[in-house]
Amino acid sequence: MKFAKPLLLAGFALAATALYAADRTDPNAIARAELMGVIGKNTKALGDMAGGKVAFDATAAEAAKAALAEAAAKISDTFKEQGGADPADEAKPEIWANWDDFAKKADALTTAATALDATSLESVQAGMGAVGGACKDCHSTYRM
Numbered sequence: 001m002k003f004a005k006p007l008l009l010a011g012f013a014l015a016a017t018a019l020y021a022a023d024r025t026d027p028n029a030i031a032r033a034e035l036m037g038v039i040g041k042n043t044k045a046l047g048d049m050a051g052g053k054v055a056f057d058a059t060a061a062e063a064a065k066a067a068l069a070e071a072a073a074k075i076s077d078t079f080k081e082q083g084g085a086d087p088a089d090e091a092k093p094e095i096w097a098n099w100d101d102f103a104k105k106a107d108a109l110t111t112a113a114t115a116l117d118a119t120s121l122e123s124v125q126a127g128m129g130a131v132g133g134a135c136k137d138c139h140s141t142y143r144m
């Protein structure tokens with residue numbers, strides 16, 4: 001069974017996505033949660049290495065960094081449409097009232113993720129402060 005492993009991995013990826021978006025019904029809210037799920041997953045992969053929970057692996061670190069930077073660059077497009085009311089949504093309406101500021105915070109994460117040097121444990125550790133700061137800076141203002 002040559003294809004067993006990739007299929008299994010794809011199944012896990014789908015399951016993880018479904019989990020993140022499970023409670024939401026509005027397509028915009030689902031897309032937001034899915035994108036944040038990708039961001040969360042890759043940040044965790046880097047954080048686990050930085051914190052010594054998982055052994056440093058340069059290939060995995062580079063892949064997580066690239067996926068994080070790519071997802072961060074999609075935040076503005078994915079959040080642009082507020083969509084309909086969705087009780088499970090955690091996006092504050094202030095996002096659309098302060099769009100330029102929100103977009104700036106999204107750009108700050110893209111910049112931090114792009115700047116992160118994934119080639120060594122030390123450089124990942126050094127870069128994670130700015131990444132985590134960018135998450136916190138936006139969540140504290142725009143996430144319920």
Ligand code: HEC
Nearest residue numbers: 020032033036040043089090091105106109135138142143
């Ligand atoms: C520019 C703003 C912004 C940045 C930067 C940002 N987030 Fe978010 N994040 C949000 C908002 C808003 C929500 C709520 C989305 C919703 O419910 O529609 C959210 C939700 C989440 C969720 C929950 C998804 C779910 O299924 O409920 C996770 C996990 C998450 N973010 C992780 C991160 C991590 C990790 C970072 C940093 C690497 C980050 N976010 C950076 C705005 C941001």
